[in-house]
Amino acid sequence: MKVPRDISGALLESLKALGLTKYEALVYIGLLRVAGATATEVHETSGVPRASVYPVLDRLIEKELVSVSHTTPKRFDAIPPDRGIENLMHRIEADAESAKLALDTIYREKGPEVRGNQELIWTIYGEENIRTRLADMFKHAEQSVAMLATWELLQGSVLEVLTSVPESVDVEIVTDCWKGEQPPRFRIRLPLSESFHEVRSAQGKPLPYERSGVFLVDNTRTLVWLGSKSEQPSALYSESAGLVQFVRRHLASVTEHMSAAGQ
Structure with missing residues (x-):
């Protein structure tokens, strides 16, 4: 079957990306050009084989891209593109959400591998990938969330996803400063400038970059975020006992030095 010359391949690919088959895309485009077409006219204007026209029309009706009259013979009209594409997007979003829930269930049920x-x-x-992992950690926290992070990282990338932490979970934040109102549900530890200087001197730099932080969830999962204004951020994520213990000790060491310095 030859595709009508005035239909670009790019348009067909775009419609296929929205869930249409090649025949469905051709029939929908054909119906946009005529009003109240019969199945025979659909075949003629779209180039789709006659035997395939009715099955394709049925699928387009189901996808809310085509309406049909209750006459003899039946006549078909295309739903206007703005509504039609919106209908397709709703279907895609619903399918994506359903798939996400099913896949998440499978992921959560997997057993630990023996290694x-x-x-x-x-x-x-990449920041978006790191934020996605961090949001997942926060969302599934059961007991505690602890973090040591620069204010620049908190303000720019973390506070928004921190809202996904369940209300029953204890949240402790250690940072170099806080601008604006402090959320009452979080325990925020802010060192005085002198004591923070002492912590940095005693420990070396607890946070070596402007946009960096360490995050610990339920003492079982940890993420170490490293980034600066001039570099794409990267992170290390692990559920291994070794790295979790290292991060837990680092957080404890920093807070102990803060307390000794006058907190």
Whole structure:
């Protein structure tokens, strides 16, 4: 079957990306050009084989792209593109949400793999990917969330996803400063400038970049975020006992030095 010359391949690919088959896309485009077409006229204007026209029309009706008259013979009209594309998007979003829930259930039910003494540490690149992982950690927290992060990172990337932490979970934030009102549900530890300087001197830099932080959820999952104004951020994520213990000790060490310095 030859595609009508005035229909671009790019348009067909776009409609296929929205869930239409090639025949469905051709029939829908054909119906946009005529009003109240019969099945024979649909075949003639779209180039779709006659035997395939009715099955294609039925699917387009189901997808809310075509309406049909109750006459003899039946006549078909295309739903206007703005409504038609919106209908397709709603279907895609509903299917995506359904798939996400099903896949999340499968993911949560998987058992731990036996890897001997091997401890897995994953590297994540790009802010959106890191934020997605962090949001998932926060959302599924059950007992506690602890973090040591620069205000620049908190304000720019973390506070928005921090709202997904369940209300029953304890949240402790250690940072260099806080601008604006402090949320009452979070325990925020702010060092005085002198004491923070002492912490940094005693510890070395607890946070080596302008946009960096360490995050610990339920003492079982950790994420270390490293980034600066001039570099794409990266992060290490792990559920391994070794890295979790290291991060837990680092957080405890920093808060102890803050307390000793006058907090």
